Amino acid sequence: MIASVSERFDWIASDERPHRVGVLGGTFDPVHVGHLAMADAARIELGLDAVLFVPTAASAFKEGSVVASPEQRLSWCKAAVRDNAYFDVSGIDIERGGKTRTVDTLRDLRSFFGEHVRLFFIMGSDAARGLHRWSDAPALASLASFAVVPRAGHPFGSGEVSERGLDAFDFCLLDDEVLDVSSTVVRKRLASGSSVRYFVPSVVAELIECADPYRPTRQTRASDEVFGPAFERRIVSELERRVSERRLRHIRGVADMAERLAHVYGADPRRARLAGLLHDWDKGLDDEGARRRVFDLGLGIDGRMVFDMPALLHGPTAAEALRRAYPDIPDDVLQAVARHTAGAPRMSDLDMVVYVADAIEENRRFPGVQDLRDLIGEVSLEKLFFRTYRHILADLIARRKRIHPRTVEVWNSYVVDNRD
Incomplete structure (x- = not known):
């Protein structure tokens, strides 16, 4: 007996009152707006209490043609349905593994929910x-x-039921025709670098962009290429879609300043420049988007930061998203990206270079910024980092901003060795 099929709708199994539950199975490679529209049409016309999206582990009909991993497809479906209280995602087929057969899916659901629940398997007329x-x-x-939801070019009526030997099936023929969107079309657009805006929910588009399993070039890069001009052009091109023009000027400034600091203080200039380019990868997200990103990526971040200080989240979320999207990026670069918002005790040289570069790059305009720039090469990297950190902390206090406990921990770890 399965212990659970759905976080939202497990209660239906023990309710004992009659319920109507829709089931939409498929590879969801990737999930798109057509899937959501189909589920919603069935929910409304049939008065369903819930609709479960059930991604396959491996499709019996599409052997060898599914691109994204089961875990990716499951997470995308969860993101797609999060805002609809009537929808949820079940991982029962993925947990079972092997080739997915709809008969097994429905047997498991029937066994779990019991006879007081009527199941409706939602499908296109094709x-x-x-x-x-x-x-x-x-x-x-x-x-x-x-x-059965009508699809253009695939009529399905009562006459066809007998013609095709389908009399044993209990059909409910819906009126709404589904949107003409297919996962194949979405995958082709993603592979060619075309926009999938309005083809998939925006939250799913963001997650796909991080993982990017459909673009062939991801798997042909050598590790050295992440430091080359071609990779930088690709990163800048993606940043142009992710952040504002003003933010991109800042990012370029941080990359230039990080490279300069690395030359002065003996860090790796290539790594410093790359970390500078990547540090604000998630800066285009608003507070709620940053929180969703934490949950979508499964990050165990302190709740105080998540709910009270979301402006600090874009460092760690960017590092994890980039790690998944670009596995050739070195760990020390990703660490510098993660630490550039709140810092950390025992910062590496690269960590300090990126943190300082973010604060004092040439586009920054605040009282005292030129004094910090003038210290480059005159004091040690650690002292430059501490002076920069002190300036930022004083500004937060002056503006009566919340101070995260980690910020205090970083201060305490450096203050004894950096008394003026």
Whole structure:
């Protein structure tokens, strides 16, 4: 017996009152607006209490053609349905593993929910026409009703049911025609670098951009190329879509300043420049977007930072997103990206270079910034970092901003060795 199928709708199993639950299965490679529209049309027309999206582990119909991993497809579905209280995602097929057969999915759901729940398997009319050829069709017909959403060019009516030997199935024919969107089209657009805006939910587009499993060039880069001009051009091109023009000027300034500081203080200039380019990768997110990013990436970040100081989140979220999207980026570069917002005790030279560069790059205009720039080469890197950190901390206090406990920890770890 399965212990759970859905965080939102497990309660239906023990409720004992009649309920109607829709099931939308598929590879969701990736999930797109057509899937969501189909589920919503079925929910409204059939009065469903809930709709479960159930991503396959490995499709029996698409062997060898599924690109994204089960974990990626599951997380994208969860992100896509989060804002709809009638939708949820079940990982039962992925947990079972192997080739997914719809008859197994429905057996598990029927066993979990019980006889007081009527299941409706939601499908397009193109798929419904071949339902009699699905694995263990007689058992399949006994487990659920089948909600058929019309698709352009694939008419499906009562006459076709008898013609195709589908009389054993209980069909509910919906009126709404689904949007003409397919995962194949979305994958092709992603592979070519075309926009998928309005094809997939924006939150899913962001997650796909981080993982980017559909673009062939990801898997052909040598590790040295992350320091080359071609990779920098690609990063800048993506940043142009992610952040404002003003923010991009700042990012370029940080990259230039980090490279300069690295030359002065003996750090690796290539790593410093790359970290400078990447440090504000997630800066285009608003507070709520930054919080969602933490949860989508599964980061164990202190709740005080998540809910009270979301402006600090873009460092660690960027580091994790970039680690997944570009596995050739060195760990020390990602660490510098993660630490540039709040700092950390025992900062590495690269960490300090990026932190300082972010504060004093040439586009910054605040009282005392030129005094900090004038210290370059005149004091040690650690002292320059401490003076910069002290300036930022004093500004936070003057503006009556919240101070994260880690900020105090960083101060305490450096203050004894940096008394003026």
